[in-house]
Structures are given as C-alpha cells and as structure tokens.
Amino acid sequence: MKLSVSRGRAVDLRVQPVDEVLDRVQRSLGVRLLPNTMVRKRRSVGARTDRHTWVRVERRVLDKIPDQGWNGTESAACLQGVAQPEWLGCVVWRDTDEPAMWRADETELLPGAPVGNAILGEAPELADPWWEALNASLDALAAQQTGRVATPDTVTVTQDLVTDSIRGVFSDDVDTTVERWVPAHADLNWANMTAPTFSLFDWEDWGNAPQGLDSASLWASSLAVPALADRVRHERRSDFESRDGKVMTLFACAKILGPHAHPEDPRLEPARAMAEQVIKELQTS
Missing domain, CATH: 3.30.200 (Phosphorylase Kinase; domain 1)
Known part of the structure; x- marks a missing residue:
C-alpha cells in the first residue's frame, strides 16, 4: 500500500x-x-x-x-x-x-451498539444484568494467566511508567509500588463495550497490568457523570479498595490532571478531589 x-x-x-x-x-x-x-x-x-x-x-x-x-x-x-x-x-x-x-x-458482529463515547457526558441506561456481565468478564480476565504485557495507548505499562506518571503530577511522597499484576483489557471505556447485551471488544492492547487498571480507567471515563462514576466504584469496589487499585486510581487521575489537561474538562475537579483522598489513604496505609 x-x-x-x-x-x-x-x-x-x-x-x-x-x-x-x-x-x-x-x-x-x-x-x-x-x-x-x-x-x-x-x-x-x-x-x-x-x-x-x-x-x-x-x-x-x-x-x-x-x-x-x-x-x-x-x-x-x-x-x-x-x-x-x-x-x-x-x-x-x-x-x-x-x-x-x-x-x-x-x-x-457485536451483539449491540457501543455504550457511548470513550468519555460519557450523560448516564447510559444499563440494567443490573449488564453490570453482572461486566463484573463476570473482568473477574474472569483477571483470574487468567498470560505472558503479554498491557500497552495502554500503545505504551507498555511498567512500574517506571506508573511511578513517573503519578509523580509527574502529584507528591513524591506517595509509594507507587505495584504489588499485583493481572491480565487487563487496558483500554476499558464506554466506546469499547456494547449494550444492552454486554460484550467487550478492541483487544489490541490487553495484557498484564496492575490490578485495578481497567476499573480505574472506566471510572475515569465516567467522571463527568457523578452517579455513573459512583456506580463503577461500587461495582468494582474490590479493585478500588485494594492498594494497587488506589495506585491505579491515582494513575488515572494523573492522566486527567497532567500537562495536557483541558481547562474545561468536567472531570478535573472530581479527579482532583479523588486524588487528594487516595494520596492520604496511600500515605497512611
């Protein structure tokens, strides 16, 4: 060509x-x-x-x-x-x-249309069985083994990448050490899932990543709709309550608040508030 x-x-x-x-x-x-x-x-x-x-x-x-x-x-x-x-x-x-x-x-073919754009501006109508299917798939994915390493945004995820991304935006006092690496989709957002029947697609970048990367990514893409972001945190609370999940939440916040942040991004304030909360939790854990 x-x-x-x-x-x-x-x-x-x-x-x-x-x-x-x-x-x-x-x-x-x-x-x-x-x-x-x-x-x-x-x-x-x-x-x-x-x-x-x-x-x-x-x-x-x-x-x-x-x-x-x-x-x-x-x-x-x-x-x-x-x-x-x-x-x-x-x-x-x-x-x-x-x-x-x-x-x-x-x-x-996909069993339905994509839920929406990568970053949603309004809440989609998702029934409880949809959330159950999401949880079942993410849990099944994390329980498997692979030699692949995730490449979110085509960049290989490493401990150094996590540390540099977080410390480039937040305090150097935060311990960013990742304890558990599990298989992840690595591009989990509302444009890569279907509804009303749940299906997850666009697997180009999947592989081992810190526990909670997928959950934190989906939460970050939901922040403009507070109720939806809260639902993601509730459904994936086992990830968000883990130490690695907190690190990944901070990693997601760093992407929103970093040098390329758009001043009118509605996710800025909720990301900043969550980052402050997570930093305190990590410093006292």
Whole structure:
C-alpha cells in the first residue's frame, strides 16, 4: 500500500486514502466490505462484511509494536469466561513506503451498539444484568494467566511508567509500588463495550497490568457523570479498595490532571478531589 505522505509523518486514516489497503484486505480475507457501514478513526478503519462479520484494519508504526508482537485480538480469543466477539481470522503485512505495519482482524458482529463515547457526558441506561456481565468478564480476565504485557495507548505499562506518571503530577511522597499484576483489557471505556447485551471488544492492547487498571480507567471515563462514576466504584469496589487499585486510581487521575489537561474538562475537579483522598489513604496505609 502506498500513501501520499513522507516517511515518518503521522498518518490519520480519517483523511488519508485507504482504498488500496481495503482492496488488499478484501482479497486476502475473501470478503466484501460494505461502504455504508465504514467507521474511520485516526489509526483504524472498520466495516461490516457481506458475510455478516466485522473487519477492523489498523496501521501501527514499528516502534509502537512491542516485542510480544501485535496480535492482541487474536490472542484474546483464548480467554475463557470473557464476553467478546469471536475472532475469525486476520491478515498482516508491512507497509512498503513507511516504517509501519498493517493488520486486519475479522470477528463476528457485536451483539449491540457501543455504550457511548470513550468519555460519557450523560448516564447510559444499563440494567443490573449488564453490570453482572461486566463484573463476570473482568473477574474472569483477571483470574487468567498470560505472558503479554498491557500497552495502554500503545505504551507498555511498567512500574517506571506508573511511578513517573503519578509523580509527574502529584507528591513524591506517595509509594507507587505495584504489588499485583493481572491480565487487563487496558483500554476499558464506554466506546469499547456494547449494550444492552454486554460484550467487550478492541483487544489490541490487553495484557498484564496492575490490578485495578481497567476499573480505574472506566471510572475515569465516567467522571463527568457523578452517579455513573459512583456506580463503577461500587461495582468494582474490590479493585478500588485494594492498594494497587488506589495506585491505579491515582494513575488515572494523573492522566486527567497532567500537562495536557483541558481547562474545561468536567472531570478535573472530581479527579482532583479523588486524588487528594487516595494520596492520604496511600500515605497512611
């Protein structure tokens, strides 16, 4: 595939031509992508197919592909007890003009629409069985074992990353040591879950992470709706009450309050208040 951009320039698939890429995907997977269903994002394009499946195509630069490889959706197919679309196949190739790789994964269709955007501005209508399914999937995920390491926002999560992120915004007096690492989705937000039937998708970055990363991420994406944020904390209270869960809450707050904070972000004040509370709890524990 050849894009009309110079080597090293950031590529935005919302505006860059991708016809040749999609033609290659269709030939390789033996499907026809339905144009009127296409969803274009900055580094991915997705569409329904003529055999009632979904294909997601992603471009990733080489230095964002970790040593463990770039097969999160494929490897997540082995997870037991987690509600997710069934993975069916893929095609992967290297870009001939840019230091990047292309990957297309085919999965079954989602059982419902995404709950909303990554950050919600109003509360969704979610029945108790939905929350029960969320808890069952996250608990089942955390109970399994993997050699993968989570890459939230395509950055490998490490103890140093956690420490640097928190201390770059808050006090150096906080002990940020992570005690327990468990498998996590690593991109848990309202855009990656469906309703009214619960299903969790977009598994590109899953792997071992500090306990509570997923719960803290979902809470952070809910902060503009206080009742929803409270519901997340209630449902995932075992995570939030753990020491690692408190560290991950502070990690999530650091992302909101850090140098790229938007002054009109409605999550700023609740994140700041929670950070102060969690710091006190960590300092006295």
